[in-house]
Amino acid sequence: MNLKSYTALFLFVLLGLAGVGHLQKYIDAQQSSAANEDDQVMLRSSKLVKGLSLEYAPLAADIYWTRVVQYFGNKQAGKQVDLRLLWPLLDVTSVLDPQLMPVYDFGSTFLSDAPPRGAGRPDLAVELLERGLKANPDQWRLYYDLGFVYYFDMKDYAKASASLYEGSKNPKALIWMKTMAAKIATEGNSVETSNFLWQDVYNTTKDPLVKKNALRHLQLLRAEEDIKQIDTLADEYQKRFGRRPVRTSELMQSGLLRGEPVDPLGYPYILSEAGKAELNSKTPLRDKWFKEPASK
Amino acid sequence: MTRVGTVALNTFREAVRDRVLYNLVFFALVMIATAILVGQISVGIEQIVIVTLGLSAISIIGLLISVFIGVGLVSKEIEKRTLYALLAKPLRRWEFIFGKFAGLALTLTVNTAAMSVGLFLALFYVKHSIERADTAVLVAVYFILLKLTLVVALAMLFSCFTTPLLAILFTAGLYIAGLFVHEMRHMQAGTIDPALGGLLRGISYVLPNFENFDVMGAAAHGRVISGMLIAQNTIYAALYCAIVLAVAMAIFSQRNLK
Numbered sequence: 001m002n003l004k005s006y007t008a009l010f011l012f013v014l015l016g017l018a019g020v021g022h023l024q025k026y027i028d029a030q031q032s033s034a035a036n037e038d039d040q041v042m043l044r045s046s047k048l049v050k051g052l053s054l055e056y057a058p059l060a061a062d063i064y065w066t067r068v069v070q071y072f073g074n075k076q077a078g079k080q081v082d083l084r085l086l087w088p089l090l091d092v093t094s095v096l097d098p099q100l101m102p103v104y105d106f107g108s109t110f111l112s113d114a115p116p117r118g119a120g121r122p123d124l125a126v127e128l129l130e131r132g133l134k135a136n137p138d139q140w141r142l143y144y145d146l147g148f149v150y151y152f153d154m155k156d157y158a159k160a161s162a163s164l165y166e167g168s169k170n171p172k173a174l175i176w177m178k179t180m181a182a183k184i185a186t187e188g189n190s191v192e193t194s195n196f197l198w199q200d201v202y203n204t205t206k207d208p209l210v211k212k213n214a215l216r217h218l219q220l221l222r223a224e225e226d227i228k229q230i231d232t233l234a235d236e237y238q239k240r241f242g243r244r245p246v247r248t249s250e251l252m253q254s255g256l257l258r259g260e261p262v263d264p265l266g267y268p269y270i271l272s273e274a275g276k277a278e279l280n281s282k283t284p285l286r287d288k289w290f291k292e293p294a295s296k
Numbered sequence: 297m298t299r300v301g302t303v304a305l306n307t308f309r310e311a312v313r314d315r316v317l318y319n320l321v322f323f324a325l326v327m328i329a330t331a332i333l334v335g336q337i338s339v340g341i342e343q344i345v346i347v348t349l350g351l352s353a354i355s356i357i358g359l360l361i362s363v364f365i366g367v368g369l370v371s372k373e374i375e376k377r378t379l380y381a382l383l384a385k386p387l388r389r390w391e392f393i394f395g396k397f398a399g400l401a402l403t404l405t406v407n408t409a410a411m412s413v414g415l416f417l418a419l420f421y422v423k424h425s426i427e428r429a430d431t432a433v434l435v436a437v438y439f440i441l442l443k444l445t446l447v448v449a450l451a452m453l454f455s456c457f458t459t460p461l462l463a464i465l466f467t468a469g470l471y472i473a474g475l476f477v478h479e480m481r482h483m484q485a486g487t488i489d490p491a492l493g494g495l496l497r498g499i500s501y502v503l504p505n506f507e508n509f510d511v512m513g514a515a516a517h518g519r520v521i522s523g524m525l526i527a528q529n530t531i532y533a534a535l536y537c538a539i540v541l542a543v544a545m546a547i548f549s550q551r552n553l554k
Contacts, residue, residue, distance in 0.1 A: 054475050055355070055510040059348040066338040066345075099517045102340030207339060 046095030053096060061097030068093060068103075072110050083119035086110060090128055098135035104128060106210070108145050112153040117213070122153035143167025144177065148197065151184065161185035174200070195221050216285075219264035223285055230261060230269055230277035244275025299387050300395040307399020308406075311365060316403060319357050323411050326353060327418040342422050347516040350415035351436050357411070358404055358444040359471070365403075366451030367463040369396040370548070379553065390545040397445075397452055397541060404444050412437045429518035435526060436515035442533035443509040447471060449540040450504065456547045474506035504536055 053060040068089045075083055090107045093100065110118050112125035129146045136142065143163050150160035161184040168177035176196075183193060198221065202214035230248070233256045237245045240254065248271055251257040261269045267283035279286040311317075327350060334345045370393070373379035382392060415433065420426055450470055454463035473480075480500040488496075508529055511521050 051476075054472065055506070055512065056348075056352045058344075058513045058516050059352040062334075062338070062341055062345040062348050065341055066334070069339045070337065097513055097516075099513055099519075100341065100344065101517075106339055209339065 046092045049092050050096055057096045058100075061093050061100050061103075064089060064093040064096060065100060065103055068107065068110070076116075079116065081115040083110075083115075086119050087121065087124050094128060094131055098132070101132075101136075101139065101141070104132035104142055105145060106207075108149055109210075109213070112149045114153070122149050125149045125153070138170065140167040140170035140173035140177075143170075144174070147181075147184075151189075151197070152194070155189065157184050157188040176200075191221060191225060220285060223263045223279060226261060226263065226269060227277040227279075230257075230271075233257060234271065234275050234277065238275070244271075246271050246273060246275060300391050300398060303382075303387070303392060303395025304398035304402060307369065307396050308402045311361075311400065311403040314365075316361060316365065317407060317410070319361075320407065320410050320414070323353055323357060324414045327414050330418070343419065344516045346415070346418050346422055347433055347436075348512060350411070350418065351433070351440065351512050351515060354408055354411045354415070354437060355440050355443070358408060358440060359447060361404060361407065362400070362444045362447040363451050363464055363467050363471075366400055366448040367455045367460050367467065369400060369452055370455045371460045371463070374553070383553075389549045393452065393456075393545045393548050394541065397448060397537075400448050401445050404448070405441060408437060408441050408444070427518075429520075432511070432515040432518055432521050435521045436511045438526070439509040439511055439529060442529055443506055446504055446506075446533050446536055446540070449537045449544070453540050453544040453547070456544045456551065470504065471506060474504045475510075477503055477505045477507055505532075508532060 049060065049064075050057050068086070071085060071089060072083070075081075090103060090111070093103050094107075097103075108125040108129050111128065112118060112120075112122040114120045126146065126149055129142055129149065132139070132142045133146070143166050147160045147163035147167065150156045150163055154160075161181045163181075164177045164184065165181035167173050168181060180193065180196070183190075187193065195218065198214050198217045202211060202218060205211050205214065230251070233251055234245055237251060237254055237256060245251055245254075248257065248261060248269060252260065263269060263279060263283055263285060265283055265285060267280040267285075270278050270280055272278055327346070330346060330349050334342055338345065370379075373382070379392075383389065412434070415437075416426065416430070419430065419433070447467065451463060451467045454466040458466070477500045480496045480503075511525075513519075514521055
């Protein structure tokens, strides 16, 4: 082959690859329009997947877990609330490698958090965590996660307390778990407890996503407290002036407030026409997080 | 034994000449890419995936070498007619079989050791340290090596009396069956005929149990692997290899090579 032939071959390969790449875009467009989401979990039988994985089940579990993260992340990014494939993916992953702790730690949060933050299935989160405890009875962290789900998402304070107490029996458990179990058993839901739990998540997690989630919950808890305070001041205003205030400036002018109250992101609170304190419509807390209060 | 050593060393040289060790470059690239990528696309499993992927790669690459080269060890010598020249020398047939086995075992040991170094480098890159718990990874690598030597012995046994293609199929089939020994032993009563269940249970005890060597999960989660298991698996592999090689030597000694 001479230089001319090589040049012709090079050009042919180059143009051919460009053509293939271009064609692929059309094929992708065709496939995405016909894509069935169920294909993402083609094999739902965890036993079958484990059998097919031969001795490489732990590696298959890592791959499935990565798919869980990607699936959840894509749904969150696309602001989609339908997370019905989350459970089959987590189910297969936890059977493939029952010792893979992130599946229980993060998976239970993904499942239990209310939409749009999660799948709104705390019952499945409990099932996942109980499965995790069966395979890893010495992991106190799973009792902590279970207590978290019972406390925040199922509002079952007796079970939350029992889970934390059970976990606290492990010598490696967090020192405050026993105290918190007793506190929840006595008081049930309280802002102080909610604040403490989320603050602990914020302080101890190494994962930036979990940290961000905990921070949002903490901000929301503070906003809830602020709103209660402003409402109390509005009640006081009503006692003094015989009507509800409709602007926070009225509370300031009356001397009940020293300055303009702002939420943790710096957006001023507003009062509704009925004189009730609310988050500012511009604050991201309201858009994304205020569908369900964090402490309830 | 000198004659066995000569055959073994030549088998190792031949494998190196056949560029068998080139897979190490591929392995290194996979480990580097994984170490960088996984942290970006997953949550909480950066170290675990390095271990599981590294051990899986060592196992799969090792298995491919064991089966395909193991089967070719005898058949290629017959096909190329180099076996006749060898056997014309003062070399017994069993020495030829044992030497070939030892040569491939040596190749696999070098290959596995090099890949383990790559695995630990990737682990160090992700963790910035190597801890005591990581010795479980070394044990897992050792178990893979034991498993591979057993596969080589089986591949050689089948290649002594059948065609290379069938030998590959038999070895692969026996290997996969050996991964389901536990299931064979614990078939649910009522779902299977009792006589067949008993037969399967009996077979399950004589089949090579490759599940014994599967400690990938334990290694990935840094769990301690007992010294007793290491000793038992070593004896199991040695004993099983000795049995399989003895049968292979007996068949090969009786084989009509004319």
